Amino acid sequence: MNYWPLLGIALVVLGFALKLNPMLVVTVAAIATGLLAGMDVFEVISTFGKAFNDNRIIAIVWIVLPVIGLLERFGLQQQAASLIQRLRNATVGRLLVLYLLYRQLTAAIGLHSTAGHPQTVRPLVAPMALAAAEKEHGELDAKLTEKVKAYSAATDNVGLFFGEDIFFAIGSIVLIQQTLVTYGYNLTPLDLAVWAIPTAACAFFVHGARLLLFDRWLRRTKH
Incomplete structure (x- = not known):
């Protein structure tokens, strides 16, 4: 079992502890989690796009x-x-x-x-x-x-x-x-x-x- 993607959680905790921009922290943590899980950059971005499109009411x-x-x-x-x-x-x-x-x-x-x-x-x-x-x-x-x-x-x-x-x-x-x-x-x-x-x-x-x-x-x- 690959535990490396769990580092994304650590990044979220660290970012919030340092009081960094929450949106930036979550975005970086999500990208890091995807890369550590073996996804390439394009696949990570594609996943982001699909999630945004599926929940596009957020754009309002x-x-x-x-x-x-x-x-x-x-x-x-x-x-x-x-x-x-x-x-x-x-x-x-x-x-x-x-x-x-x-x-x-x-x-x-x-x-x-x-x-x-x-x-x-x-x-x-x-x-x-x-x-x-x-x-x-x-x-x-x-x-x-x-x-x-x-x-x-x-x-x-x-x-x-x-x-x-x-x-x-x-x-x-x-x-x-x-x-x-x-x-x-x-x-x-x-x-x-x-x-x-x-x-x-x-x-x-x-x-x-x-x-x-x-x-x-x-x-x-x-x-």
């Missing part, structure tokens, strides 16, 4: 993050906040209820990546919610600011979690179906998706009520 990160960074650099958050401050009846609760509806509907038709914490919550939804709160209640202290941010993030989580199961071509639906089959319940993914609709509706009304109650709580706290 390298596209989304720079775009969001540039948008924030040129005032995306400020423009979003300014828009909300010009709307007379905008409140934190109403804004987040609308976002909850959008998140559930898009998740229900399979558009999971059109929103999310890095894409929409941090650069848009949270700043708009904070602007709505400050417009109505004045400047917020640090604790209230974090609470508004938390409600913004939670709204995205609830909308995605309860909306995505309505889309029958998703891994969670397949997992549920296969689990039920082992217990003798033969349901199609479409059957499960249809019965996810009442749960999503209940989640919308429950979390929507929490958001509107948060509006009332803010009024009592600030006044």
